Amino acid sequence: MGVGPVNSIYTSSDLVNWTKIYGGSGSLNGVTYGNGTFIVVGNRGDIFQNIDMYKITYNGNGSTGGTMPTDSNPYAQNATVTVLGNTGSLVKTGNTFAGWNTAANGTGTPYVANATFGMGAANVTLYAQWKANPTYTVTYNGNGSTGGTVPTDSNPYEQNATVTVLGNTGSLVKTGSTFAGWNTAANGTGTPYAANATFGMGAANVTLYAQWTVNPTYTVTYNGNGSTGGTVPTDSNPYEQNATVTVLGNTGSLVKTGNTFAGWNTAANGSGTSYVAGATFTMAAANVTLYAQWTVNPTYTVTYNGNGSTGGTVPTDSNPYEQNATVTVLGNTGSLVKTGSTFAGWNTAANGTGTPYAANATFGMGAANVTLYAQWTVNPTNTVTYNGNGSTGGTVPTDSNPYEQNATVTVLGNTGSLVKTGNTFAGWNTAANGSGTSYVAGATFTMAAANVTLYAQWTANSGGGSGGIPTPPDDSKVISENGELSLPAGKTGEVSLGNAITIDIPANATDKELKLTIKQLTGTQDLLTDEDVLASPIIEILKNFSENFSKPVSLTFKFDPTKLSGNKRVVVFYYDEVQKKWVEVGGVVRGNQITAEVTHFTKFAVMVVGQATSEPEPTINFSDLSEHWAKASIKQAVSSGIVTGYQDGTFKPDKTVTRAEFAVMLMNALKTERAGAALTFTDTAKIGSWAQKEVAQAVQTGIINGYEDGTFRPAGEITRAEMAAMIARALGKYSEANATTTSFADDKDIPMWAKAAVAYVKQASIVQGKGDNQFAPGDHATRAEAVTVLLNMLAQKSK
Template sequence: MFKLLRKSLSIIMALSVFLSLCSVAAAASDRIKFKLEERVEGRPGYTISVPIEVDVPSDGLFYDYNVFLKSDVPVTDAYWGQWSEDGTRIDLSIRIADEAPSGNYQVEFDRSQMWVKKGTTSENLELTTEYDTEIGVIAVKKLVYVGKVSGSAGGYVEVPVFTNSTEPISAYGVTLSYDRNLFEVAEVSGVGEGELTFIEDEEEGLIVNWNNEGNSSVLMTNGPLFKVKFKIKAVDPIDYIPLDLYINTLLDDSGEIMYGVDSRMGYISVTENQAPSADNVNVTGTPHVGETLQGDYTFADEESDAEGVSTFKWYRANDAAGAAEAMIAGADTKEYVLQQEDKDKYIRFEVTPIAVSGTLAGTSKTSVWTGPIGVPTYQVLYEANGATQGDVPADSSAYVTGQEATVLGNTGHLAKAGHTFGGWTTDEANLEAVYAAGDLLPIESTNRTLYAKWDLNRYQVNFNTNGGSAVPSVEADYDTLIAEPQRPSRSGYSFSGWYKEATLTDKWTFASDKVVADTTLYAGWSQNSQGGGGGAPAPAGPAASEQGLDVLVNGKGESAAKADTKTENGLKKTVVTVDGAKLESKLNEEKAGGTLTVPVAVQSDSVEVEFEAGTMKALQQKQMVIVLQTPGGTYSLPASQIDLQAVSGLFGSNVSPEGIKVRLKIAKPSESQGKTVQGAITQEGLTLVGEALEFTVEAAYGERSLEIASFSSYVERSIVLPSGTGPNRITTGVTIDPDGTVRHVPTKVVQENGRYQAIFNSLTNSTYAVVWNPVSFADVARHWAKDAVNEMGARLIIDGIGDNQFKPDLAVSRAEFTAIVVRALGLKQAKGAASSYSDVSATAWFSGAIESAKAYKLVGGFEDGTFRPEEKLTREQAVVILANAMELTGLNDKLSVPTDPMKRLGSFTDAGQVSEWARKAMAAAVEAGLVNGQKNNLIAAQSQITRAEVALIIQRLLEKSNLI
């Protein structure tokens, strides 16, 4: 005799049953065994019973067990029967899910969850693994069934017909029985390919047939077969109208009849005919007296009844709360012209939707109040009128007719090559009166535009005859030719022409070379033969290795530098040394905020300019931008980017900033570096355009030097592209790191003097190059974001998902968005860095991007130390990261966002759904034009942002930040 202490059972819902001590008959086996019925068959939507039996050995021991089952059969309900008196059998009742796919589902005991104890008494039970289990099968039958739907009287309803068969179907024929007095077939549509036919039989009903036309790849499995659209003829609500289904034929993928297939009826519930509605009621237009407001709304009717003659009203109130609200007499159309009596009032629009049939009139809906109604205001706009650099002034004031605006000066340091700013005029041709800073401009009933006036510069051309007879200087307008002067003479020499440099390298061609600055031309001489000797005559002039160099302080030449050009190991190197005393004296005469240009015309493999600490401080005090200009490229570095105190500390605590020298350098890569660049670009499938250049800033102290590789804001440098290269062959700029990593750098292309230049903006120094990388994703060919997606792809900012697909409407994760922002801003990823977040592995593809974004304060984690990289991003979450990026690019500095961000967001109908922590960022993004409302004037802050939306806002970020 043995003892049975306790049994329990669990499946899906973790149900359990505990029994008290009892005795059972002995089983034949020597181990306890748990058994399931070998096969139990059931239909979707029906309840079946699954018996469970326990064989207990006849060993006279006590047993206590807890039994768990597991299966992936789809179930909607499960409940237990009663244990048999001896505790060795129980029935589990489960309801198979309505849409459970057909097939055999294995049911087994979950040994990881269950346990068995045994012992000689009830007090000394111990766990044991010495027990056996047998699996069972629940067979879900094949089924063709009708859906359960509802629709309103007089409207339309779509009824789907499904199959749960997981075996492929090559043809079917079914009959759907319906009440002709209540429904009328409007449309029958098949799912997928193949041939679908149907007929309406007065006695049997709707007969639908389909076959795959012999195409083995066109088969039906486990899903909808077809849909029937009914017109509801009933006029009164009816809770339940059955739709019976009969299977005429069902063939498998071999064309054989499928047996044992059940059918299940469906039904239609008819509800009351719904009244029409007016949704998204709003008012558009300028809220100024004399302007026209437009009332807008969306007409909707549940039964698709057409709109009739809806009625409209307009109301006026004293404030946004509707105080003293009154209907405006005679305003009964969708348009309303604001009257003088509306000034300082609030206006709203009301619509009563009317349908042509069914329930005719819906509930009146009103818009929010628009106001206060003001008088028209106008702006004063400034136009650069051909300027080649600088920014136009911005007057944010709003003026009314009769006011006077104070004219601004050239606060944005506009400049035009070869011209001097001469004030502002009201016409582009500069024929009207000239306005200077501080003058008053009368405001009329329109915006006023002031155009920059540019006076053509005249330059002096001097002739250095190098020991020959004097040649008088001449004057010439900017970008004009000069006539060749009378040739000088020199005893014992023959004149060989005029040269552009003291080194007598490049000849001046009077037929084509134009004057663009104060210029000195140098005479070249050939010594006459002295007889008896031999050999070619030698040119005369200054030594070729060193020459004086004019630097430009705010465009004006100053003889304050020397250029020394030497050739070492086959490489030509030019070093410019600045006369600090002369330059500092000149800077004392200048206003703050200009440029120091160091123009080096000689073709060299390497060009550098060196500044003493005192000179650098003087440049910083005048907020100057240092521009190193070479035939191959230009480096523009704000002097403020060099922190002499911090740099001196890198050389040692006892090193004074006064002993530091700063060098700017532009150089072609060495032969080995050039191979690395070409190999890296080819490896990425890109095409190199022109030559790569290295841009470097060094600090030197004595014989030691170190590189200043990063900056606090974007620094501009450019590469001149080969002659004949057009913008259609330029995609973007890239940097090539020493390890061969190629990454995008924000790049724009401009044309100057007939040649194109690629202008890079970056926070770091590196090797830069221009590449050609056209991209055209196939699945965005007709998408609204096509241009943004393809451009961001071409710029190496976003990637496709393979097979030339982009999937523009997929949601974006936090990790994906962070990586895209990092690439867009040209930030170097922190490869190999330890992860700052517990759920980001250092080996994850996005780890480097997340660490870089964290370092630049673009992103942060959560309070629990996680980053949640796979979590999908909402629009407002994306905008918060975007606002941090705007801070880095300097775009935030150009915005004027109200202290209360809701004042900027209030025009959106769902502005209240923007989380409080995201409102400031959202308002800034809207103000900058990076984020616009969606359909029906929604900001959709809680919606998941899509890949297409990301491409567009990143493109706008770079454009608005003037980085591309």
């Protein structure tokens, strides 16, 4: 303690540094010290004694930075203390300075800077008070992610703290989208942040939402690239860039004519990238079109070779054929011919050792061109031999020519001066007894499928010989062009109607005078069906007698070739008035004309038919007809269903006919629909099942009565008298023919029960007599005679 100027009192603890503790108006006179106490005596009698002094200490109370304020003043009790502020910028991590407190935990007296308080009797420590700062979080949200994990930021952030935005550390993904950073709003309307961006923390938690950019998608389209059938595959998947695409196969069975599917390519012309089914590629940033690729199929040709043909032209097939394509073999459309041979189809080898094919046959094309060679069957040839037939001198002519079937033979004259004692040479005949076809020198005939022998015919000179053979008529031909002809018996004739038809009548075709008329019919719809195709007008030929010609008559028709197409052909048909249908005759085509031979007249027409008829002509298969006198009638009867041939290919025209056989023929001709009567013959069991129905029908209609002993005798050979009686009954004319004489030379041999029938069938020209006007009632009828008589019956019935 010391006394200072102006009556002030100072204290010091170290005698160096002094602190003024009093400054009054009185005068201080000195200081005394005793017993550890200083006493100051003032001039007014004041006595001052020193007192205890206290200090203020500031404590950072956990501060982590800055310095604590320092108050070096000693404070006497009751002295006024002015609290210092945070002059040393104390800080404490995570906290804010909040003043001072006499207790560290804040339970004492709080003071703010510049606050005052009276010093107590003890030192005072003021503790800095800290208010913990509020912290906020940053949360990451996948915002619809479909994979990966969101980043985690576990740091607490005070307001204004700097936040560093995390990247997509958890590899978040969202199908069809690409990660595009973060945003404070899910819909992207807030603040966007990229990885490592920073922002100052506000006074609230922050959620950062993943942002997604929808990936662009691309399509794969398949293009048929000229396909002619099937459908292109469809890939409806959207592909993102870098997605893997699996290429489809030809699932829609695309086809292109003449080509084979060969995969896909990104360019229509194949210059791009090629893919096969099941291949994969990575999608780029553009749509992809895959074009079908086509490999042109190799094609092969079919060539026709005449193989030695001497005429006509080979068919031409200009079609290209792929392997396994079906080839339809052409017919002989160019009328190929080879002298001495008949066309017999095609073969893949010229010598016939390959595969044979007929017209319209089919085969699968291989992997090479095909040549089909015409095949030729050497035509069988037949000879014409001349026989002197009892000549007594001279030599027979010799014809060394081989003749094919249908070849024209010119009959030789008596070039070797044949003679026969008591006779005059009278031409030739196919039968020694003159019952065949007669020919004079220079006459022609068509060669059949058998050798021909021509027998010299002799006319007995006057006064000797047996006679009986007429002198051949002269060979002058009567010709008419107006469709009408009158022809003396035995003469040759020719009649035509414009250029529609020409009829040639050979000599001795009939022993009657012939009156013939040709008519071209109109309004013929009722005669035709929808399937009938005419290539000529319908021609009706009429004559003045009902019996057939004894020799074939030639009919030549002009037809319209434009009616033909493809593998069609023309054929002559006649109209069956009984069955009301057209029956095929056949014919030989030359240019736009066709010729056929017939023995009867009716309605005729040329019609278009297919390449092959549904049934072969029966007579073609009969090997034993040759030049038989009834050949044409037999053909007509077979076509009409009256009779059939034998399984060995013969007809057996001269075989006798049983009663059962004739009953079947007769009822086939009449086409009756009756059920038939019950058979009561004692030998019914002997009637074959094949004939029982027809015999029963004949009994029911009164055609058959049987014998007086109750038998039918089915196996018995029918006589000419029995045949005449059955025909007369069938026509209902039996009772009308009441003649007691028949005018046949052997009338006395004809049974009385048959005379009326024989008289009728003769008068109706159904049955003719034999030589010398003999009826021969007991002779057995042959198959040829039976069909001829039945055809005459039908002709009479249709009148």
